[in-house]
Amino acid sequence: MDKLTTLANAARFDVCGGGCGGNTREVSPLNFIHQAALPNGGTVPLFKVLLTNICVNDCAYCVNQIGRDIARCSFQSEELARVFMEMHAKRMVKGLFLSSGIGCDASRTMESMIKTVEILRYRHRFNGYIHMKILPGARFDCVEAGCKLASRVSVNIEAPTAGHLAVLSRKKDLRDGILERMRWVKQIKSEYETLVPSGQTTQFVVGAAGESDRDILNTSQNLYKEMGLKRVYFSAFHPIAGSRLEGVNPAPPMREHRLYEVDWLHRVYGFSPGEVALALGKNGNLPLTRDPKLVIAQRQPWLFPVDINKASYEELLRVPGIGPVSAKRIIETRRETSISSVQQLKKIRVVTGHAVPFIWFRGMLAYEKQLSFLPQLDKEADEEEIEAAAGVGNGTYQDIV
Numbered sequence: 299m300d301k302l303t304t305l306a307n308a309a310r311f312d313v314c315g316g317g318c319g320g321n322t323r324e325v326s327p328l329n330f331i332h333q334a335a336l337p338n339g340g341t342v343p344l345f346k347v348l349l350t351n352i353c354v355n356d357c358a359y360c361v362n363q364i365g366r367d368i369a370r371c372s373f374q375s376e377e378l379a380r381v382f383m384e385m386h387a388k389r390m391v392k393g394l395f396l397s398s399g400i401g402c403d404a405s406r407t408m409e410s411m412i413k414t415v416e417i418l419r420y421r422h423r424f425n426g427y428i429h430m431k432i433l434p435g436a437r438f439d440c441v442e443a444g445c446k447l448a449s450r451v452s453v454n455i456e457a458p459t460a461g462h463l464a465v466l467s468r469k470k471d472l473r474d475g476i477l478e479r480m481r482w483v484k485q486i487k488s489e490y491e492t493l494v495p496s497g498q499t500t501q502f503v504v505g506a507a508g509e510s511d512r513d514i515l516n517t518s519q520n521l522y523k524e525m526g527l528k529r530v531y532f533s534a535f536h537p538i539a540g541s542r543l544e545g546v547n548p549a550p551p552m553r554e555h556r557l558y559e560v561d562w563l564h565r566v567y568g569f570s571p572g573e574v575a576l577a578l579g580k581n582g583n584l585p586l587t588r589d590p591k592l593v594i595a596q597r598q599p600w601l602f603p604v605d606i607n608k609a610s611y612e613e614l615l616r617v618p619g620i621g622p623v624s625a626k627r628i629i630e631t632r633r634e635t636s637i638s639s640v641q642q643l644k645k646i647r648v649v650t651g652h653a654v655p656f657i658w659f660r661g662m663l664a665y666e667k668q669l670s671f672l673p674q675l676d677k678e679a680d681e682e683e684i685e686a687a688a689g690v691g692n693g694t695y696q697d698i699v
């Protein structure tokens with residue numbers, strides 16, 4: 299139980315759930331069961347654990363970095379598979395999220411992870427969800443074996459550029475250690491279409507290396523395009539006592555939340571990278587105090603107001619307060635009758651408080667038509683910049699580097 303608690307605690311910082319905010323919720327006083335969010339709004343209990351918290355790397359954002367005075371331990375593959383199957387038999391968990399520190403060598407550690415999953419798949423006939431980490435620097439055959447066994451795999455990128463990664467870790471290599479493994483996963487998936495059905499994902503540590511949201515979004519959008527990623531996760535930085543980045547301020551959770559919001563606009567609503575970039579302030583960061591979709595709409599006044607009775611699905615999606623569900627309901631409703639009141643929109647769950655300044659329909663009241671948001675824009679943008687310049691969300695990394 300000590301080992302389980304240690305290795306589950308050490309896995310806490312890896313994000314394995316979907317949904318805005320991305321974080322998993324701990325539901326058990328024993329913190330190894332996490333409710334991962336599903337795209338349909340449901341949740342699934344996952345056993346989230348490390349094979350070992352022994353690590354040769356020095357990632358300054360990580361509790362397991364080499365040299366920290368913490369209890370270190372490892373599971374044997376047989377042992378971990380048995381623990382999982384016992385919890386599964388008791389219906390405590392439905393899936394596994396397996397990560398690991400890099401014991402002495404990435405490939406040897408991955409071999410043990412693979413053996414654990416082989417026991418589950420072949421001996422115990424477990425055919426449920428398994429998310430397996432691909433360790434940076436692992437050999438091709440380990441990556442291939444992981445892809446043949448797991449439902450989802452991920453290689454954490456951590457930072458948007460090699461320069462930013464160098465602030466976080468003196469050992470990790472962005473191009474050869476991380477991006478190369480992502481490319482291998484893409485190649486293996488293209489050769490065997492049925493492998494890794496839940497796709498490949500990655501994760502950024504946000505706010506530790508002085509990177510801007512523009513840096514993170516540029517890289518994440520390239521990864522979606524070049525590597526065919528299913529999801530990108532963001533994890534707000536928390537300084538670790540005794541690490542090189544101990545003095546850097548924690549990133550505000552709202553920064554993580556805003557990144558999830560614009561990721562959603564890009565991935566689900568189909569906003570182009572150029573449109574998403576409209577939400578960025580002059581400092582390259584997303585506003586912490588304003589909804590990025592609202593900012594994007596305010597910066598494209600020529601698109602509005604849209605005629606709610608004629609606008610296409612894509613045009614409706616660009617209206618603040620209208621998402622895919624309400625856009626579809628608007629289109630269904632107007633097939634039968636024209637929309638002529640705000641009440642009709644409320645009935646189909648449009649957030650009219652946000653939407654009304656951006657839409658138009660015959661009979662709309664004069665006060666509802668005002669585009670009152672426009673004059674506020676520059677003043678609010680300036681306030682965001684002052685806030686950012688004061689250090690909110692940026693930490694004090696300049697002191698460190």
Ligand code: SF4
Pocket residue numbers: 353354355356357360361362363364398399400
């Ligand atoms: S490789 Fe880095 S992030 Fe992963 S366990 Fe080791 S120190 Fe932590």
